[in-house]
Amino acid sequence: MSPTSPGPSHALAGFAHGLRFDDIPAPVLERARIHILDALGIGLASTTFPFSRATLTAVEALSGGGGARIIGTAQTAAPRDAALANGVLIHGLDYDDTHLQAIVHPTAAVLPAVLAVAEQRGLSGREALAAYCVGMESTVRLGTAIAGGFHHTGFHGTGVFGHFAAALVAGRLMGAAPADHVNALGIAASTASGVQLYLEEGAGTKRLHPGWAASAGITAATLARHGFIGPSRALEGRFGLFETHLHSHAANVDLRALTTGLGSEWMMEQTALKPYPVCHYIHGAADAAGEIFARLDGAAIASVDILLPQETMGTVADPIAQKRAVSNAYEAQFSAPFVIAAMLLNGRFGLQDLSDEALANPRTRALAARCTCVTDPQSRFPAYFSGGVRVTLESGETLSAHVPINNGAGPRRLSLEAARQKFMENAGLAVSPDRAQALAEAVAQIETQPLSTLMELLTAP
Known part of the structure; x- marks a missing residue:
C-alpha cells in the first residue's frame, strides 16, 4: 500500500x-x-x-x-x-x-x-x-x-x-x-x-x-x-x-x-x-471442572490434568511452579492450577475466592500443587477458549470433561437476564x-x- x-x-x-x-x-x-x-x-x-x-x-x-x-x-x-x-x-x-x-x-x-x-x-x-x-x-x-x-x-x-x-x-x-x-x-x-x-x-x-x-x-x-x-x-x-x-x-x-x-x-x-473473575483463557477448563465437581461426591483427588490451548500456556500455565503457589489475588486470576483446584473443591469461582482467606486455603493450595497443564488436542482457540479437565482419584478412577465453547461466548453468550444478575451481585x-x-x-x-x-x-x- x-x-x-x-x-x-x-x-x-x-x-x-x-x-x-x-x-x-x-x-x-x-x-x-x-x-x-x-x-x-x-x-x-x-x-x-x-x-x-x-x-x-x-x-x-x-x-x-x-x-x-x-x-x-x-x-x-x-x-x-x-x-x-x-x-x-x-x-x-x-x-x-x-x-x-x-x-x-x-x-x-x-x-x-x-x-x-x-x-x-x-x-x-x-x-x-x-x-x-x-x-x-x-x-x-x-x-x-x-x-x-x-x-x-x-x-x-x-x-x-x-x-x-x-x-x-x-x-x-x-x-x-x-x-x-x-x-x-x-x-x-x-x-x-x-x-x-x-x-x-x-x-x-x-x-x-x-x-x-x-x-x-x-x-x-x-x-x-x-x-x-x-x-x-x-x-x-x-x-x-x-x-x-x-x-x-x-x-x-x-x-x-x-x-x-x-x-x-x-x-x-x-x-x-465473563462468568468468572479470572483470565478468559481458563474459562473452558473452569466450566469442565464445574461439571466434574458435580460428579465427585467428595472423592479424594490424586492428581489433575488441565487441558488448555497451547497458545495460552505462557499466560496461565507457565512457569508451573509459580502458578501452583500463587502469592496474591492477581497471580491467582492468571493461574490455571489455582482456579481449577478451587472449582473442583467448591464447584464455583467468584470474587469471594480471591480473598486472602481463600488464597491461603490449605486444601486449595495442596490440590493446585497436584495440577499439571497440558495441551488441549480438541481446542477451538481462538474462536473459543476451549478447555478440559482430567481428574485421577485416589481410587484409580478417572473423571474427564471437556468444554469446546466456554460459557459466555458465541452461542453460549450471557443473556440480558444473566448479565443483569451478575450486575446486581457485583454492584451489591x-x-x-x-x-x-x-x-x-x-x-x-x-x-x-x-x-x-x-x-x-x-x-x-
Missing part, C-alpha cells in the same frame, strides 16, 4: 465521523447496553478491593478535582484522570468483557473515555451510546486483524488498541472532522503500549492499561482538535503500529479485517462476558439494592436521557 493511498487509518476515521445512531442495528445497541451494565457493575465492585484505594488516592493527587465523576465514589477529577480511574476500576478485577478472536477487553478502555468526555460536554446518552459502539467495533477489528499477535511480542492488546479506540470516541464526542480523527490516530501511535511484564510476579500494571489508554485517547483527540498534526498512516505505515509492535508477526496482519463490512457488519456483537458489594436497580434501569434507557443522569447514579450516595 503506497503512502498516498487511503488505508485502514482513514477508514476508521471515516467510520468514527460518519456513523449515525440510526445506522446501528437494534441487536447491536442491545448488546452495547448489556456490556455497559456489566462494566459498571464490575467498576462498583472494584471500589471495595484494596487496589482501588491506591488508584483513587493517586488520581486525587494528580488531578486535584474536576468535573468528571468516578464510578462508585464521591470523588471527581479532570476528564483524563477520571477516565484513568474508571478504566482501572472496570478492568481491575479481570471480570470484564473479552472479544475472543481479537483477544482484547474492549469496554474497559472505550467506556471510560465515553463517560468522561460525554459528561464534560453535557451530551446525551444517545450520543454516548453511539460513540461507545464506534469504539467497541474499532477495538475488536484492530485485535482481529492481528490474530492475537501481540501475545507473541509481549504486548497486552487492550493496552495498545485502547489508545486508538479512545481517540476515536473522544474525537467523535468532541465533534472532530475526519482529518482530526486521522491526526488523533497518528498521535495515539506514539503513546500506545502496555507490556505483559505483570505476568512475572502478579503486579497490578495490567489493571492500569485500559485506563491509561482512555486517558491517552482523550489527550490525542484534544491535541488533534486544536491543530496538532499526527502521522496519517498510524496503523499501516512503515513504522506504524503493526510493524513496530509485531515485528516478524506483522506479515500475518489481515488488513481486510479492519475495513470489510465496517459500519454494516458488527463484530462487537460477538464480545463475550458497593451500593444498596435500590441504587443498583436504578442504575440497571438507567442503562436500559441510556439513549433517552442525558448522560449526566447515569453519572449521578454512579456517584456514591
